[in-house]
Amino acid sequence: MEHISKEQKQLIEEVGLMLEERSDLSPLAARIYAALILSCYDGLSFDNIIQITQASKSSVSSNINVLIQLHYIEYYTKPGDRKRYFRTSRFYIMNTMEQHLFTIDKELEIVQKINTFNKANNPDKFKNEKYLGSLFEEYLKDQREKITSKLKKITDFQNQA
The missing domain is CATH 1.10.10.10 (Winged helix-like DNA-binding domain superfamily/Winged helix DNA-binding domain)
Structure with a gap:
C-alpha cells in the first residue's frame, strides 16, 4: 500500500x-x-x-x-x-520538450504571419511596432534553438546508456 x-x-x-x-x-x-x-x-x-x-x-x-x-x-x-x-517512460522528458518545441513553432508561425500582415495592411502600425514584433520573433527562435540543442544532448546521452 x-x-x-x-x-x-x-x-x-x-x-x-x-x-x-x-x-x-x-x-x-x-x-x-x-x-x-x-x-x-x-x-x-x-x-x-x-x-x-x-x-x-x-x-x-x-x-x-x-x-x-x-x-x-x-x-x-x-x-x-x-x-x-x-x-x-524513459522518453517523458523528451516528450515534454518536444511538445514545448511544437508550441513555440506554432507561435513563431503566427507571429511571422502577423508581422507580414501588418507590414502589408497596416504599414504605420508595422513601422511603429516592427521592433517589438522582431524582438518577440527573435525570442521564439532563441527558445527553439535552445530546446533543439538540449534535445540533441538528451538523445546523445540516451544513446550512450
Missing part, C-alpha cells in the same frame, strides 16, 4: 494542474502522470495508483491506457508477480 505525505499530495495536485493545461490531459490522467513523475524509478502498481488518485478502477485503467498510447508512461512486470507496475 502506497502511503503518501500531505506534501506529496499537494505536489501531485500542482503538477497535475500544470500537466492538464500544458499537455491537454484529462484531470485524472494528469494526476496519474504527476504521481508517476514523483514516484521512485520502480513506479507504482495499479492498486497504488487507485489509492493515490481515489478514482475508480475503470477510470484509472482508461487514463493509464491513454498515457501509455501517448508514450508518457510504460508498464512492466516483475518475475513471479502478476501485477503490472507503471512508471514514466
Whole structure:
C-alpha cells in the first residue's frame, strides 16, 4: 500500500494542474502522470495508483491506457508477480520538450504571419511596432534553438546508456 505525505499530495495536485493545461490531459490522467513523475524509478502498481488518485478502477485503467498510447508512461512486470507496475517512460522528458518545441513553432508561425500582415495592411502600425514584433520573433527562435540543442544532448546521452 502506497502511503503518501500531505506534501506529496499537494505536489501531485500542482503538477497535475500544470500537466492538464500544458499537455491537454484529462484531470485524472494528469494526476496519474504527476504521481508517476514523483514516484521512485520502480513506479507504482495499479492498486497504488487507485489509492493515490481515489478514482475508480475503470477510470484509472482508461487514463493509464491513454498515457501509455501517448508514450508518457510504460508498464512492466516483475518475475513471479502478476501485477503490472507503471512508471514514466524513459522518453517523458523528451516528450515534454518536444511538445514545448511544437508550441513555440506554432507561435513563431503566427507571429511571422502577423508581422507580414501588418507590414502589408497596416504599414504605420508595422513601422511603429516592427521592433517589438522582431524582438518577440527573435525570442521564439532563441527558445527553439535552445530546446533543439538540449534535445540533441538528451538523445546523445540516451544513446550512450
